[in-house]
Amino acid sequence: MSITSPSGGFGVLRNRNYSLYLSARILGTLAVQMQSVAIGWQVYExxxxxxxxGLIGLAQFAPFLVLILFAGHAADTFNRRNIIAACLAVQMLVGLLLLTFTLSGSTVVWPVFAILVLFGSARAFMMPASQAVLRNLVPIQDxxxxxxxxxxxxxxxxILGxxxxxxxxxxxxxxxxxxxxxxxxxxxxxxxxxxxxPQAKSSEPFSFHTLFEGMRFVRSRPIMLGAISLDLFAVLFGGATALLPAYARDVLHAGPEALGMLRSAPGIGAAICSIALAFYPIRRHVGVWMFGGVGAFGLATVGLGVTDSFHVALACLFLLGLGDMVSVYIRHLLVQFETPDEIRGRVSAVNAVFIGASNELGEFESGIMAGWLGLVRAIVLGGVLTLGVTVLWAWKFPVLSRMDRFPHHGKPD
Incomplete structure (x- = not known):
């Protein structure tokens, strides 16, 4: 992050449409995070x-993987705002179904996984639309x-959820x-x-060729491919947050309130980092910052695995969120700056596949590894593998690791 004078900061909040979008994003994410804690603790209980x-993550990722490319095409064809609103409404339905399950007193958890399939389907359509719509809400300079x-x-x-x-x-x-x-x-x-x-909607008829346009575009951009695949494999192996319900109860011998604090710690690190980035955006040494963020994520995961102290665990999760935020910020700017509006939904869908795979599939992988190796060993091994991926990708994608500035920064569509 270059040391420059503050630029922009909170001024963009004067944009009414952006403020409404931000409000919807905050409240929707808050609700989903609250549900996530309840689902994890309830299922493990x-x-x-x-x-x-691990199955909690898989139930959300399986429909996501099947539907995401169709969702990207939809985001380039239909009104992105309406898609996001419809997906939020479906997520509300998910909450009501989970409430119904809880009130039933059932001790069979397969209905929870079925409900999460519906949630994963809504999330598949929401992610490309919500990523792509931002460029339609604010001017390029903001x-x-x-x-x-x-x-x-x-x-x-x-943090709060x-x-x-x-x-x-x-x-x-x-x-x-x-x-x-x-x-x-x-x-x-x-x-x-x-x-x-108004968005630049795709005029091409639906076909397998147009469906995979986002993948072809990403493959043709080594910097973009390196950035999003780095996130995929790094977070895939470092998905320790899925194990926090067991970690809180079995390692720290704590209850659901401690789990909530542990789940919040990565968000605190990420939020502080993102606020700093709003005032002091990264302009130089972009590649170094990105790989440094992923490396910090891996180190923090290892630290989490080797400690049985609640406060040290909080510190490790804080660092994990901070490092992750740096790589997320850089990856998102690379994808949005480099992509024409008419295919932004499909490219965002490809990005969402990598994000979804790293999160939900990473949760499934963590659950499998914990079952085989034990909770602590699985967390430590995940962090070590993340560090290995960081080193390997720095060698495999030198154009990304040596990148100084964002390409075409600020170029209008």
């Missing part, structure tokens, strides 16, 4: 099985600040699902109130 924690503040808002919700979810869970899972469903209703209304600038 019912079954006591680490493998089932885009870097908009990305940073959007990421900051997301991580503020990631698990903490609130953990505290509400004291009153039972039903309390979490009632509050989260209410927040998603408000989020849907806020998104419907936005008025984005």
């Amino acid at each position: 019912i079954t006591g099985n680490l493998f089932h924690l 885009f870097s600040q908009a990305v940073a503040l959007s990421s900051s808002a997301f991580h503020v919700a990631v 698990p903490t609130l979810g953990g505290l509400l869970y004291i009153a039972g899972a039903k309390a979490v699902y009632i509050v989260s469903s209410s927040l998603l209703l408000i989020s849907t209304a806020a998104m419907l109130m936005t008025r984005a600038a």
Whole structure:
């Protein structure tokens, strides 16, 4: 991050449409994070099985993987705002279904996984549209600040959501699902109130050729391919956050309120980093910053695995979130600056595949590894593999590791 004078900062919030989008993003993410804590604790409480924690991620990722390219094409063909609002409404339905499951008193968890398939489907259509719509909401000169503040808002919700979810869970899972469903209703209304600038819609008829246009575009850009694949494999191996319910109970011997704090710690690190980036955006040594962020993520994961101290675990998770935010910020700017608006949804879909694979599939991988190797060994090994991926990608994609500035920064469409 070059030391320059503050630029932009919170000025972009004067844009009404961006502020409404940001409100919808904060409330929707807050609700989903609250649900996530409740689901993880509820499933582990019912079954006591680490493998089932991994299945939570797989249930969300499987439909995501099947639908994401179709979702990218939809984001380039239909109104992105309406897609986002519809997906938020479906997520509200998910909360109500989880509430129904809880009130039923069932001790069979397969209905939870079925409900999460619906959530994963909604998330598949939401991610490309929400990533692509940002360029339709703000002028190009405000885009870097908009990305940073959007990421900051997301991580503020990631901070508050698990903490609130953990505290509400004291009153039972039903309390979490009632509050989260209410927040998603408000989020849907806020998104419907936005008025984005007209998007450059794709005029090509639907075909397998147009469906895979985003993949071809990414493959033709080594810098973009290196950035998003680095995130895929680094976070795939370092998905320790999926194991936090078991980590809190079995290693730290703590309850759901401690789990909420642990789940919030990465968000605190990411939020502080993203606010700093809104005022002091990275302009030089982009490659060094990106690989440094991923390396910090790996080191923090190793540190989490070797400690049984609650405060050290919080510090490691804070560092994990900070490092992840740096790489997320750089990757998002690379994707958005380099992509024409008419295929931005499909390219964002490819980016979402890598993000989804690294998160949900990483949770599944972590659950499998924990079942085989044990909880602590799985976390440590994941961090070591993340560090190995960082070194390998720096060698395999030298154009990315040596990149000084963002290419075509600020170039209008």
